[in-house]
Amino acid sequence: MDPSALAYLGAGIGAGLVALGAGLGIGLAAGPAMEATARQPESTGDIRTTMIIAAALIEGVALFGLVICIILVAK
Amino acid sequence: MMIKRASIFFLLALLALMAIPPFALASDSGETEDFDALHHSANAYYLDFSPFGDIELPRFFVVQHADGGYSLELFRSTTSAIRNGHFTVEIAAADHGAEASEDSTSASSTEVLEEVGDAHNTAGEVTRAELEGHLLAPNGSHVVLDLSISRHLFFAWLSMLLILFLMTRMARMYKRGIGRVTAPKGLFQNFFETIIMFVRDEIARPNLGAKTDKYLPYLLTAFFFILVSNFLGLVPYGATATSSLMITTVLAVFTFVITQMGGTKDYWGHIFWPPGVPGFVKPILIPVEVMGIITKPIALAIRLFANMTAGHLVILSLIGFIFSFAKMFGPGVGYAVAPISVAFALFVYFLEILVSIIQAYVFTMLSALFISMAIQEHDHAHDDTHHGEHVSDHSETVGA
Amino acid sequence: MIVLAVDLLAPDAGLIIWVGITFLALLLLLKKFAWGPILSAMTTREETIHESLSQAERALAEAKQLQSDNSKARREAEVQSQAILREARDEAERIRTEEVDKTRVQIKQLQDSAQAEIEREKENALNSLRNEVADLAIRAAEKILRENLDADRQKKIVDNFLSDLSKN
Numbered sequence: 001m002d003p004s005a006l007a008y009l010g011a012g013i014g015a016g017l018v019a020l021g022a023g024l025g026i027g028l029a030a031g032p033a034m035e036a037t038a039r040q041p042e043s044t045g046d047i048r049t050t051m052i053i054a055a056a057l058i059e060g061v062a063l064f065g066l067v068i069c070i071i072l073v074a075k
Numbered sequence: 076m077m078i079k080r081a082s083i084f085f086l087l088a089l090l091a092l093m094a095i096p097p098f099a100l101a102s103d104s105g106e107t108e109d110f111d112a113l114h115h116s117a118n119a120y121y122l123d124f125s126p127f128g129d130i131e132l133p134r135f136f137v138v139q140h141a142d143g144g145y146s147l148e149l150f151r152s153t154t155s156a157i158r159n160g161h162f163t164v165e166i167a168a169a170d171h172g173a174e175a176s177e178d179s180t181s182a183s184s185t186e187v188l189e190e191v192g193d194a195h196n197t198a199g200e201v202t203r204a205e206l207e208g209h210l211l212a213p214n215g216s217h218v219v220l221d222l223s224i225s226r227h228l229f230f231a232w233l234s235m236l237l238i239l240f241l242m243t244r245m246a247r248m249y250k251r252g253i254g255r256v257t258a259p260k261g262l263f264q265n266f267f268e269t270i271i272m273f274v275r276d277e278i279a280r281p282n283l284g285a286k287t288d289k290y291l292p293y294l295l296t297a298f299f300f301i302l303v304s305n306f307l308g309l310v311p312y313g314a315t316a317t318s319s320l321m322i323t324t325v326l327a328v329f330t331f332v333i334t335q336m337g338g339t340k341d342y343w344g345h346i347f348w349p350p351g352v353p354g355f356v357k358p359i360l361i362p363v364e365v366m367g368i369i370t371k372p373i374a375l376a377i378r379l380f381a382n383m384t385a386g387h388l389v390i391l392s393l394i395g396f397i398f399s400f401a402k403m404f405g406p407g408v409g410y411a412v413a414p415i416s417v418a419f420a421l422f423v424y425f426l427e428i429l430v431s432i433i434q435a436y437v438f439t440m441l442s443a444l445f446i447s448m449a450i451q452e453h454d455h456a457h458d459d460t461h462h463g464e465h466v467s468d469h470s471e472t473v474g475a
Numbered sequence: 476m477i478v479l480a481v482d483l484l485a486p487d488a489g490l491i492i493w494v495g496i497t498f499l500a501l502l503l504l505l506k507k508f509a510w511g512p513i514l515s516a517m518t519t520r521e522e523t524i525h526e527s528l529s530q531a532e533r534a535l536a537e538a539k540q541l542q543s544d545n546s547k548a549r550r551e552a553e554v555q556s557q558a559i560l561r562e563a564r565d566e567a568e569r570i571r572t573e574e575v576d577k578t579r580v581q582i583k584q585l586q587d588s589a590q591a592e593i594e595r596e597k598e599n600a601l602n603s604l605r606n607e608v609a610d611l612a613i614r615a616a617e618k619i620l621r622e623n624l625d626a627d628r629q630k631k632i633v634d635n636f637l638s639d640l641s642k643n
Binding site: 223224235238243256275288292324326328 | 486490491497501508510511512513514519523
């Protein structure tokens with residue numbers, strides 16, 4: 001098999017896994033955040049801020065993965 | 076029920092076909108002008124005003140000659156550089172011909188087209204591919220530094236000028252006394268004041284507290300620059316400066332430098348001699364902490380870059396469906412797919428508006444957070460001896 | 476495809492230098508000409524609002540204090556006036572009763588003195604009458620004795636005397 005095909009395959013699977021992980025992570029962060037907001041509407045602002053930061057950090061990891069996938073394709 | 080199932084099927088079919096456009100377009104490479112999402116997002120040395128044509132941007136080079144001397148060479152445009160400066164275009168192989176794409180060694184993966192420069196002296200047409208490639212200096216000299224005005228740089232400057240214009244106008248209003256003791260007047264002042272207040276009260280103050288005033292100018296500048304740049308990318312004929320990794324890196328470096336400059340003794344102490352951990356853990360923890368300093372701004376840069384690039388790529392891929400469908404199954408199918416593609420693209424476009432704001436917020440928020448971590452002073456000197464297991468949670472590597 | 480991915484991530488020193496310099500310039504320019512005035516104006520305004528709010532609060536508190544002071548003073552004044560009124564009434568009553576008593580005593584005294592006067596006068600009158608009568612009786616007896624009188628004449632003389640007496 002053409003080695004570049006394997007690289008493409010790896011990049012594709014990697015991107016998928018990255019998306020999966022990030023989706024799970026952000027979902028795990030956002031669900032309880034919404035519950036918390038429902039329970040304590042007065043602290044909505046704080047919860048949202050914390051949640052966005054958490055989501056951004058999770059997303060950051062995912063983007064690292066994504067960049068590696070792009071590099072893999074570029075190789 | 077049937078409709079729902081059908082629509083899900085259709086969606087899945089669309090997603091499955093998503094991978095096709097690049098290949099479909101690649102097979103056609105060289106014959107016609109490609110519709111290529113990535114090309115649109117990538118940097119280039121012209122402003123795309125199709126179908127009215129392109130505007131080439133000036134090219135500046137610091138060139139080292141064969142005899143070792145340096146010189147600054149300025150050209151009005153890429154065409155001028157090729158014609159008058161006898162520069163040659165370095166075009167990657169895969170872009171220019173399918174026959175070269177099989178080569179995998181780095182030496183032959185790019186092909187220098189020596190004859191291009193000469194060819195244009197007579198023909199006079201410069202293709203898009205040449206406008207996107209790097210230029211090579213003639214006669215054994217080489218380009219040390221390419222200071223050319225690129226598309227991303229142009230739009231970065233445009234957004235900077237826009238911010239400068241808007242904000243100095245704002246400041247003039249305040250100087251004239253409007254809004255100093257009275258309420259702000261008019262849509263303009265109210266609108267921007269709300270944003271400034273938001274940055275100050277929601278982003279800076281909760282993190283930085285008493286030191287807000289010191290860091291607020293940077294946070295505001297970064298916020299507005301990112302916001303305006305993001306929005307300029309959503310305007311027709313615009314380009315997103317923040318979808319350039321170089322520009323986001325510069326922003327992240329600013330955050331990095333400001334963070335380290337504000338670092339207190341506590342902050343450095345936590346990195347190079349983490350308190351409250353047993354001695355044998357320290358050799359493991361110190362590299363992790365040091366890496367944490369660097370990964371934070373890297374993540375900052377990549378997050379912004381990837382978010383802004385991805386949105387545009389998705390929009391363009393969705394639009395690209397129309398053409399790839401038309402190519403594969405005939406023009407009729409292309410027309411049939413068009414409304415769906417456009418609807419999805421519109422949805423993603425709205426999402427992008429949201430993402431533009433959120434990313435500006437996130438970048439500023441995280442900058443403020445990192446700065447606040449560095450400038451924090453805490454009195455847990457006595458803590459360490461009593462609670463040996465207490466690892467301060469804020470100095471944990473934020474691994475994103 | 477291959478080139479594009481490289482393009483997206485390719486380092487570009489020129490771009491970094493340009494953006495670095497211009498962003499720094501933007502930061503400094505904005506700091507001096509925009510954020511400074513804007514933020515200071517906003518702070519000023521906030522302070523003004525804060526100041527006027529606290530001032531209003533203070534004024535309100537003052538007004539409330541004043542009001543409560545006023546009502547207290549009024550209440551006190553009312554109480555005082557009532558006290559004064561009561562006192563005055565008591566005083567008046569006292570004076571009246573005193574006057575009445577005094578008058579009564581005076582009247583009594585007057586009455587007493589009048590009675591005593593009358594008594595004395597009566598006594599005097601009686602005394603003088605007695606003296607007169609005695610005198611008259613003596614004079615009548617003298618006349619009777621002088622004119623040698625019979626019973627009729629005697630009787631007539633006494634009658635005359637008596638009628639004279641009553642005329643007196």
